[in-house]
Amino acid sequence: AQSVTQLGSHVSVSEGALVLLRCNYSSSVPPYLFWYVQYPNQGLQLLLKYTSAATLVKGINGFEAEFKKSETSFHLTKPSAHMSDAAEYFCAVAYGNNRLAFGKGNQVVVIP
């Protein structure tokens, strides 16, 4: 069964520092992988997705993620954190007709 692991429920990062959120997936077939962001009291917004094209995927708001099949990973990075990046981030893998399996999420806190 497809699943996603995100370690470290809370991640603190200083403003201007690198943001790194780790995601490892388990999938029996080539995966579609996604990163979503959720701001307080809002739904999920797509940051970026991997669909077997380029392994380095660029998304919105300066985020990017690299698909590494050998490591079954899809880590999310942003070179310089901004206060507006404070939110919850979810990694997800698609299976069986666009159903999404989500990780538990990372709550990102940006320290001024």
Place this chain on the structure above:
Amino acid sequence: ETGVTQSPTHLIKTRGQQVTLRCSSQSGHNTVSWYQQALGQGPQFIFQYYREEENGRGNFPPRFSGLQFPNYSSELNVNALELDDSALYLCASIAGGPGSGNEQFFGPGTRLTVL
């Protein structure tokens, strides 16, 4: 273009009651999925509707049921509410059908509290 909308925004019910949540899909999107997001957790897939029929179900009991209407809007019904049903319920719509690999657009969710 109107995005995915959900109603109501918040809802408080007591154990044993029944609840209906509503979702209007984004214009032209014919597939709707429902997810349950418990506090501090990632969303969990409940079920998906395509062409007014259930097209896949997650690990949820039969007291979770749904409908899709000809205009692609959808309802989630939960009977015999339990305390653990307290969660944010998210609706997502997809263009092009379930196997399209297209992006899912999420609504803002309905926050259900069961007392």
